[in-house]
Amino acid sequence: MPRRSFFRLSRQRWLRLFFYLNLALVVGLITxxxxxxxxxxxxxxxxxxxxxxxxxxxxxxxxxxxxxVGNINNSVNVFQxxxxxxxxxxxxxxxxxxxxxxxxGRQESYxxxxxxxxxxxxxxxxxxxxxEDSDFGSYLFxxxxxxxxxxxxxxxxxxxxxxxxxxxxTSWQLDWLERELTASEAKHRFLFVGLPLHNVxxxxxLFEADNYLNDPRLADGxxxxxxxxxxxxxxxxxxxxxxxQTINGVDYVTTGGAGxxxxxxxxxxxxxxxxxxxxxxxxxxxxxxxxxxxxWWRMLSSVASTVYAFFYVSYTRxxxxxxxxxxxxxxxxxxxxxxxxxxxxxxxxxxxFMDKRLRVxxxxxxxxxxxxxxxxxxxRLRTGLCDLGHxxxxxxxxxxxxxxxxxxxxxxxxxxxxxxxxxxxxxxPFSARFRRCLxxxxxxxxxxxxxxxxxxxxxxxxxxxxxxxxxxxxxxLEHYAHFVPLPGALxxxxxxxxxxxxxxxxxxGVIVPTHSAEEYxxxxxxxxxxxxxxxxxxxxxxxxxxxxxxxALRERLxxxxxxxxxxxxxxxxxxxxxxxxxxxxxxxxxQGHADFHLLLIGDGPDRAAIQTKIDTLKLTAQATLVGAVxxxxxxxxxxxxxxxxxxxxxxxxxxxxxxxMSAGLPVVAVRSSGIDDVVRQGVNGFKTPRNRQAWGEKxxxxxxxxxxxxxxxxxxxxxxAEFDIANFxxxxxxxxxxxxxxxxxxxx
Numbered sequence: 199m200p201r202r203s204f205f206r207l208s209r210q211r212w213l214r215l216f217f218y219l220n221l222a223l224v225v226g227l228i229t230x231x232x233x234x235x236x237x238x239x240x241x242x243x244x245x246x247x248x249x250x251x252x253x254x255x256x257x258x259x260x261x262x263x264x265x266x267v268g269n270i271n272n273s274v275n276v277f278q279x280x281x282x283x284x285x286x287x288x289x290x291x292x293x294x295x296x297x298x299x300x301x302x303g304r305q306e307s308y309x310x311x312x313x314x315x316x317x318x319x320x321x322x323x324x325x326x327x328x329x330e331d332s333d334f335g336s337y338l339f340x341x342x343x344x345x346x347x348x349x350x351x352x353x354x355x356x357x358x359x360x361x362x363x364x365x366x367x368t369s370w371q372l373d374w375l376e377r378e379l380t381a382s383e384a385k386h387r388f389l390f391v392g393l394p395l396h397n398v399x400x401x402x403x404l405f406e407a408d409n410y411l412n413d414p415r416l417a418d419g420x421x422x423x424x425x426x427x428x429x430x431x432x433x434x435x436x437x438x439x440x441x442x443q444t445i446n447g448v449d450y451v452t453t454g455g456a457g458x459x460x461x462x463x464x465x466x467x468x469x470x471x472x473x474x475x476x477x478x479x480x481x482x483x484x485x486x487x488x489x490x491x492x493x494w495w496r497m498l499s500s501v502a503s504t505v506y507a508f509f510y511v512s513y514t515r516x517x518x519x520x521x522x523x524x525x526x527x528x529x530x531x532x533x534x535x536x537x538x539x540x541x542x543x544x545x546x547x548x549x550x551f552m553d554k555r556l557r558v559x560x561x562x563x564x565x566x567x568x569x570x571x572x573x574x575x576x577x578r579l580r581t582g583l584c585d586l587g588h589x590x591x592x593x594x595x596x597x598x599x600x601x602x603x604x605x606x607x608x609x610x611x612x613x614x615x616x617x618x619x620x621x622x623x624x625x626x627p628f629s630a631r632f633r634r635c636l637x638x639x640x641x642x643x644x645x646x647x648x649x650x651x652x653x654x655x656x657x658x659x660x661x662x663x664x665x666x667x668x669x670x671x672x673x674x675l676e677h678y679a680h681f682v683p684l685p686g687a688l689x690x691x692x693x694x695x696x697x698x699x700x701x702x703x704x705x706x707g708v709i710v711p712t713h714s715a716e717e718y719x720x721x722x723x724x725x726x727x728x729x730x731x732x733x734x735x736x737x738x739x740x741x742x743x744x745x746x747x748x749x750a751l752r753e754r755l756x757x758x759x760x761x762x763x764x765x766x767x768x769x770x771x772x773x774x775x776x777x778x779x780x781x782x783x784x785x786x787x788x789q790g791h792a793d794f795h796l797l798l799i800g801d802g803p804d805r806a807a808i809q810t811k812i813d814t815l816k817l818t819a820q821a822t823l824v825g826a827v828x829x830x831x832x833x834x835x836x837x838x839x840x841x842x843x844x845x846x847x848x849x850x851x852x853x854x855x856x857x858x859m860s861a862g863l864p865v866v867a868v869r870s871s872g873i874d875d876v877v878r879q880g881v882n883g884f885k886t887p888r889n890r891q892a893w894g895e896k897x898x899x900x901x902x903x904x905x906x907x908x909x910x911x912x913x914x915x916x917x918x919a920e921f922d923i924a925n926f927x928x929x930x931x932x933x934x935x936x937x938x939x940x941x942x943x944x945x946x
Contacts, residue, residue, distance in 0.1 A: 217528045224521040241312055245344035249352075251321040252292050256353030260385075260477040263289065266453055267470045268296040268435025270314075271329065272307055273457020278314045280487055281456060281470050286319045290472070293320055294357075296453055297327025297392030297435035303335015308342050323359070327392025328409075328436055331363040347371060349378050355475060356384035360420065362393040362411040362434075372419040379427035386475060387429045394434040394452045395421055409436045424448045430480045431473070439465040440484050451482060546943050551935035556588045558934070559641040561656035563648040564623065565594035567601045569826060570769065571853050572647055572672045575733040579645075582734060582927020591639045593632060593652065595623035608635045610652065627655045641665055643934060647672060649701035657704060666706035666941040668934065671698065671715055672851075695722045702726050707937040709930065711851030712875035727940070729933040732876065733853050734926025737919050740833045740860035751834050755822070761795040762901045765839035765863065767832070767854040768846055770802035770823070775845040775868065775888075777811055782890035782897070784815040791898055794820060796843070799835055801826040836861035840907065841900045844868070847888065852876055859883075859918035864910035866896045882914035 256262055265285055270277045285293055299315075300307040307329075315322050324330070326346040330339045340346065346361040358378055360371060379387065393411040396418075411417045411434075424432055431449040438461055441452040455469040468487040473480065560580060565573050580590045589606075596609035603609065610625040610632050626632075632652070636644070636659050645668045646656040653669070660667035702708050702724040710716045711732045719728065757763060764783075768774040776798065783796060798808070798821065805823060812821045827835060836842070842858035842865045849872035855865055856876060865883030867873045877885045884896040900907045 217525065220521050220524045220528070224525065242341055243344055244312070244342060245323060245348065248292075248321045248323055249350045252323070253350070253352045255291050255321065256355075259353050261475065262291045262353060263472060263474045265290045265293045265470050265472055266296050266390075266433050266451070267293065267456035268298060268433075268453035269438065269458035270295060270299045270311065270456045271301040271458040272299075272310050272314070274314070276457040276468055276487070278317060280468075282314070282317050284485070285470075288472075290320055293318060293322045294390060294433070295322070295324045295435075295456075296390055296433045297325045297362075298329040298454075298458065299324050299327075300329050300335070303330055303333040303338060305338060307333075308335070308338050312342065323357075325359050325390040325392045325433075325435070326361050326363065326365075328363060330392070331365055336363075336365055347374070351382070351384055353475075354385040354477065356382045356387045358387070358389050360389065360391040362391045362413075362416065364413060368413055368416045368419070371416065372423070375420065375423055379423055379429070382427070385477065386480060387427065388473075389420065389424060389429055389432040391420065391432065391434050393436045395432065395450065421445070421448070431482065433471075440467065440469055440471075441465060442482060449480075449482065453484070455487075546936070546939045548932070548935035548939040551938040552932065554642075554935075556583075556642045556931070556934060556938075557591070557640060558583060558588055559591045559593060559636055559639055559644045559656070561593045561644060561646045561648075561652050563595065563625070563651050563653065565592065566829075567597055567599045568623075569829065571733075571851075574829065574853065575670070575672065576647055578734050578736070578923050579927060579930060582923045583931060585924065586927055586931055588931065591635070591641065593635060593656075595625045595652075597623065608632075625652055627651055633659065636663065643668060643938060645670070646705075649697055653701070657701070666937050667704075668707045668709060668937060669702060669705040670709040671702070671719065672711075699723050706941055707933060709933065711853075712872050714871040714874055715851075718871065727937065729929070731926065731929050731933070732851050732856065732921055734923035735853065735856050735860055735918065735921050737860050737922045740836060740857050740918075741862075741915065743833050743837045747834055748837055751838060755797070755824075755838075757795055757797075757838070761793055761820075762841070763839040764794055764796040764841055764843045764897070765799065765836060765858060766796065766843050767799045767835075767858070768844070770798070770800050770805045770808055772804055773846065773848040774802075775847055776804075776808055778845045778868070778888070778890065778893075779843060780808070780811055780815055780817060780821065782894045783820060784817055785890055786894045786898065787817065787820060791901070792820065794897075794901060796821040797824050797835065797839070798822065799824045799827050799832075832857065833861060836863060839863055841866060841897070842883075843897065844873070845888075845893070846870070846873075849873060856918050856921050859914035862911040862915045864900055864907055864914055866893065866900065868893065876917075878917065880910075882910055882917045 265288075267277065267281065300311050324339075324343055326339060330336075336346065346363075346366055347359055349356065349358040351357075356378070358375065360375065391411065393409065396410045396412075396414060420432070423429075425446045425448055429448050431451055433451050433453065435452065435454050437452050437454045438458055439452065439454055441450075443450050451471060453469065453471045455467055457468070460466045460468065469484045471482060471484050473482050475481075560576060562572060562576050564570055565576060576592070576594075580592065583590055592607040593610060594607065596612050608631070610629050612623045613626050614624040632655060641663070643666045644656050644660045644663075646653040647670050649669065657667050657669075698719070699722045702719060703726055705726055708719065708724065708726045708728045710719065710728060710730055713730055716728050716730050752759070766776075766779065768776070770776065779796070783794070786792075786794070796817075805825075809823055812818060812823070824835070836858050839858070839861075840863070842855065842863040844852065844855060844865065844867040846852070847868060847870035849870065851872045852867070855867065855873070858865060859876075859882055865877050865885075867877055867883065867885050868888050869885040873885060877883050879885060884899070886892040886896055900910070
């Protein structure tokens with residue numbers, strides 16, 4: 199490999215690894231955020247305990263001191279590392295936050311401030327401010343600390359906390375405040391409101407002009423009541439400065455330096471406020487931090503402190519943002535700078551693999567003796583590939599009933615069986631036998647036939663053994679929602695399509711039986727190279743039967759020779775839409791068309807329900823549930839019929855239709871995916887909407903027009919001849935070669 203190509207591939211691998219590591223980080227952080235909000239909190243109603251402690255501290259005292267801080271903003275290096283030690287050593291009785299103790303109302307912010315406040319040796323209280331209310335934090339504040347506005351009396355003072363955010367009713371708060379002040383007999387009265395009252399601080403910075411209480415009615419009401427009832431001091435925060443003004447006998451103190459960002463102004467500095475109270479007087483003084491620092495340095499330090507506080511409190515959210523931006527950057531890099539060619543690589547040469555005898559491991563969740571379309575398809579592909587000289591190893595479930603296996607068939611032990619007769623087997627996907635067999639076989643490629651269970655293990659082993667994996671899309675999973683123990687709509691509309699898409703895109707090649715199935719895969723986002731190839735049929739075996747054996751079967755079934763025989767082959771289950779056919783035939787009988795006899799071949803969980811429906815519709819003489827028929831006898835039943843009828847809308851191919859055509863039967867089917875590709879309207883049969891009258895009309899047309907029936911039967915036989923097993927196996931082998939050539943291409 200050229201040196202440049204090697205380094206390009208190496209860089210792509212590292213970018214891919216970096217992408218997935220970031221993706222894992224983002225998923226983990228989102229999970230952490232969800233856990234924060236659903237995990238049980240370790241603290242609640244803190245103010246209840248703190249108020250009780252303050253009352254106990256101030257019991258029978260008239261002289262005391264407390265500290266007021268504003269704009270802590272979850273600061274660690276200012277509040278927790280500088281202010282808290284001073285408070286703990288300075289003879290302070292308790293501490294009050296005037297607002298913005300947190301930098302946002304998120305879960306992690308409240309948990310961080312609680313941890314910081316718990317380092318205090320004194321009781322503490324919080325005022326409900328702008329930051330406490332942000333990010334839907336009102337509920338968390340109420341849960342963790344208490345109501346948004348409250349009051350209590352301790353010592354000779356009345357402490358009242360208000361809500362200036364607008365979360366509480368203005369009329370109710372003012373009425374409550376008036377009652378509190380009117381009834382108060384305390385010597386001193388202190389009010390705390392998180393936002394400064396309008397126009398109280400005249401020298402606020404221009405960009406903080408909107409940081410006042412934005413409800414003039416509430417602001418004017420508080421000021422009027424404070425003046426009327428002799429309030430000593432109104433404390434607030436939300437501005438990045440210290441200010442003390444006296445208006446009409448009331449002190450208004452704004453403090454905003456306990457950790458938040460500062461500005462280059464004389465009034466903006468890190469500080470906290472000491473309030474000394476004696477029996478008659480209240481003295482207020484700020485305690486300034488970093489007094490000797492110049493303004494520009496204080497501003498720079500405050501910015502660094504704010505950034506550090508954000509990272510300390512919201513590091514998970516910070517990493518989440520970085521992770522998401524990194525993912526977007528990697529995605530944009532890939533979209534813009536990586537060259538992409540959406541056409542096939544025509545330089546890939548599959549010739550060396552065309553001439554090679556391949557070792558193919560086939561993995562299926564069901565196989566004979568359970569008769570199903572998948573079992574038949576797997577067996578026919580195996581037969582055709584063996585005839586071409588390839589070596590096949592089957593890995594399939596173990597069943598109760600024996601089957602004539604050879605040494606190339608490995609039966610995997612079953613964990614659980616379900617279905618009417620235990621036909622669906624859940625094998626042990628972690629079976630050591632499964633892994634040993636694959637390793638010992640040393641396959642060139644692995645071909646899986648289901649996107650789950652053993653199919654998933656086949657994909658896993660393909661990665662371990664470093665060989666390509668081919669997936670054949672056999673089944674429309676959304677039509678099997680009634681078998682899955684999940685809400686039907688959830689599985690049908692979301693999970694089934696996602697499962698198919700994800701599994702297909704992890705394989706190196708996908709085989710689909712019809713163009714409509716390929717279109718479905720492209721619609722749901724499958725980008726893997728795809729081969730459209732219907733399952734082959736043994737044309738020679740279905741084309742002719744012995745007349746004596748046919749007559750013996752007719753006598754055994756007791757079918758009236760005068761009746762037109764309708765053949766239908768399918769699993770007797772809900773998704774096969776058998777009830778639709780019976781109802782349509784009942785309508786034909788009511789119209790006088792009783793000269794028909796339907797042979798329903800197959801078994802399944804709804805057999806009893808279908809028999810009940812036959813009896814209810816009074817079709818006992820016109821419809822017979824034949825049951826399961828061995829594959830080697832199916833040709834006789836097809837040749838017994840005059841036409842093949844079908845109503846299933848869950849097929850990806852409708853292989854039994856091609857078998858019936860090989861026997862010369864014209865077809866009447868409901869138009870759906872799979873059916874639409876093999877039934878040619880008016881050539882080898884008819885396809886109708888899901889309408890009983892339209893479907894019944896075509897049955898009558900073939901039943902009553904022998905010439906038309908014979909013509910379409912001949913054309914059906916000619917059409918089916920194109921799907922011989924030999925052609926089927928040869929086409930699949932060529933696809934194997936293409937996938938192998940691409941898998942081992944140096945440019946991969």
